[in-house]
Amino acid sequence: MNPVTTKPAARRGHLLPSGEPRPRYDLDRLLAVAVSVFTERGYDGTSIEHLAKASGLSKSSIYHHIESKEQLLRIALGRALDPLLATTREDGALTGRAVDRLRYLIRRDVQVLADRLPYVTLLLRVHGNTETERWAMEQRRGFDKVVAGLVQKAIDEGDIRPDVDAATTARLMFGLINSLIEWYRPSRDLTADVLSDRITAMIFDGIGTGAGRG
The missing domain is CATH 1.10.10.60 (Homeodomain-like)
Structure with a gap:
């Protein structure tokens, strides 16, 4: 008969209190x-x-x-901020009419959110109580300035109504996108691309048919 073999017992330090091996x-x-x-x-x-x-x-x-809990936070926030800020340096955000560059940023922001959903969720919930949180909020403000600048340029080019405020409009646009963290979960029926198309259409084309206008 072949001798019975057993797996070597895990060392006590490698076990959870339940007795299961530590991952x-x-x-x-x-x-x-x-x-x-x-x-x-x-x-x-x-x-x-x-x-x-x-x-x-x-x-x-x-x-x-x-080295510290705050270092862990900074790395985690970077997982959201790095790809988000990188979108502003891509060709689609740098060339063409401002309104098309805005459309591009909206699409890319939705894609980043879907791809890095847990990290973006954390980013949007920091309060500025630590140096790392304040750094993250400053990075977000830089992104907001880029978007507001594009909105103003699109107004100047005649592609967005002249009676809107650029900074407010930028915040409303990306506030809508940021609200996705509360309910959006990527699926085959609602991919990031499909969702970004719907959001872009709603922002730039509205949801009304115009039938009720006088």
Whole structure:
């Protein structure tokens, strides 16, 4: 008979309190857990102890990947901000009439939101209580200025009504997109491309038929 073989027992330090093996973590997996906890509890309401409990890691294992909780927040926010800000440097956002560049940015912003939904959700919920949060909010304000500038240029070019305020319009446009974090989940029936088409049409063409106008 062949001898019965068994898997070597896991070391006690590699087990969860339940006896299950601790999951192996890299920075991406730790970030995913942290973003979920930050979003649920708020950054200020989250401790390393909370992250350790949610991830199944020890505190020392977490500090193996990061130097501080705030560093983890900055990396997570960068996962949303980096692709968002990069859209303003793409050819579609730099060439052509301003209204077409706006359409391009709207489409790309929806795509970034869909692709980085947990990270964008966290970005939109920071309050400016820490240096990292203030940095993130400043980056967002820079994006808003780019959009407001394009709205004003589209007004000057005659493609947007002259009676609208550029800054307010920019905030309303992207406030609509940002509200997607509350309900949108990508699916085969409602992809980011389909959704961006619908949002762009609603912003620039409206939802009325004009039948009730005098």
